[in-house]
Amino acid sequence: AYPELWLSEVQPENVTGLKDNAGDNDPWIELYNGGDSALSLDGFHLANNYSSLSQWAFPAGTSIGAGEFLLVWADNELAETTAAALHANFRLAPTNGSVVLSRQVNGAPQIVDYLTYAGVKADRSYGASPDGQSSYRQDFFYVTPGTTNNPAAEPVTLFINEWMAANASFIRDPADQDFDDWIEIYNPATNTVDL
Numbered sequence: 414a415y416p417e418l419w420l421s422e423v424q425p426e427n428v429t430g431l432k433d434n435a436g437d438n439d440p441w442i443e444l445y446n447g448g449d450s451a452l453s454l455d456g457f458h459l460a461n462n463y464s465s466l467s468q469w470a471f472p473a474g475t476s477i478g479a480g481e482f483l484l485v486w487a488d489n490e491l492a493e494t495t496a497a498a499l500h501a502n503f504r505l506a507p508t509n510g511s512v513v514l515s516r517q518v519n520g521a522p523q524i525v526d527y528l529t530y531a532g533v534k535a536d537r538s539y540g541a542s543p544d545g546q547s548s549y550r551q552d553f554f555y556v557t558p559g560t561t562n563n564p565a566a567e568p569v570t571l572f573i574n575e576w577m578a579a580n581a582s583f584i585r586d587p588a589d590q591d592f593d594d595w596i597e598i599y600n601p602a603t604n605t606v607d608l
Contacts, residue, residue: 415525416446416448416452416516416525417446417447417448417545418444418445418446418447418448418452418457418477418514418525418526419444419445419446419447419514419526419541419544419545419546419547420442420443420444420445420512420514420526420527420528420540420541420547421443421444421445421482421540421541421544421545421562422442422443422538422539422540422541422553422556422557422558422562423440423441423442423443423487423505423512423528423530423533423538423539423540424440424441424533424536424537424538424539424556424558425440425487425505425506425507425508425510425530425533425539426440426507426508426533426534426535426536426537427439427440427441427536428535428536429536430536430556430558431556431558433486433488433490433493433498433500434493434495434497434498435490435493437488437490439486439487439488439490439504440486440487440488440504440505440507441484441485441486441487441488441558442459442484442485442487442501442505442512443482443483443484443485443540443558443559444477444482444483444485444514445481445482445483445541445544445545446477446478446479446480446481446482446483447480447544447545448479449479449480450479451476451477451478451479452476452477452479453475453476454471454475454476454477454483455471455473455474455475456470456516456517457470457471457514457515457516457525458470458471458514458515458516458517458522459471459485459487459501459503459512459513459514459515460503460512460513460515461487461503461504461505461506461510461511461512461513462511462513463511463513463527466513466515466522466524467515467517467522468501468502468503469501469502469503471499472494472499475499482558482559482560483499484499484558484559485499485500485501486498486499486500486501487501487503487504487505487512488500488501488504489501489502489503489504507533507535508530508531508532508533508534509530509531509532509533510529510530511527511528511529511530512527512528512530513526513527514526514527526547527547528540528547528550530550532552533552534552536556537552537553537554537556538552538553538556538557539551539552539553540553540562541562542562542563542564543561543562544561544562551564554566554567554568567604569602569606570601570602571598571599571600571606572598572599572601573596573597573598573599574597574598574599575596575597576594576595576596576597577594577595578594579594580592580593580594580595
């Protein structure tokens, strides 16, 4: 039987977010135990590719409580590992990459969960919403290490910059050449906004 253990969220390019125990803004991987009992992670592994599933093993004695989240720093800085701060022996690629959670079954690696991310912006994350499933993954504007993922969209600020009522002779509507009333909308941000 497969455990209810999931890759919940990854932040491949952490520029200004959560700092690790050494004070670094490093990439991280978050796991979620959707089961109703604690789960030992002995024999479980993480990897940033599909060809070396046993790339990094969880330290012996590591466990995750029921309904809890566990953070692993994917920064290739094993010397920073403590009982409270796990550091994998690989680094996540910024913007595009993969994460694989596997376990040993009868001496061979078995994939438990995986995700492939693409186009993730700096200080954003990618993961599951709702928690505890692998069928729907998305980019997140609100990064939530150690807690439930927030699928809310990026806040948008648009302004009505100018408008004209009773347009009699100023500018024509290009569709029918009439002098129609109009409203101008302004986007002060650097990103494109889907209207």
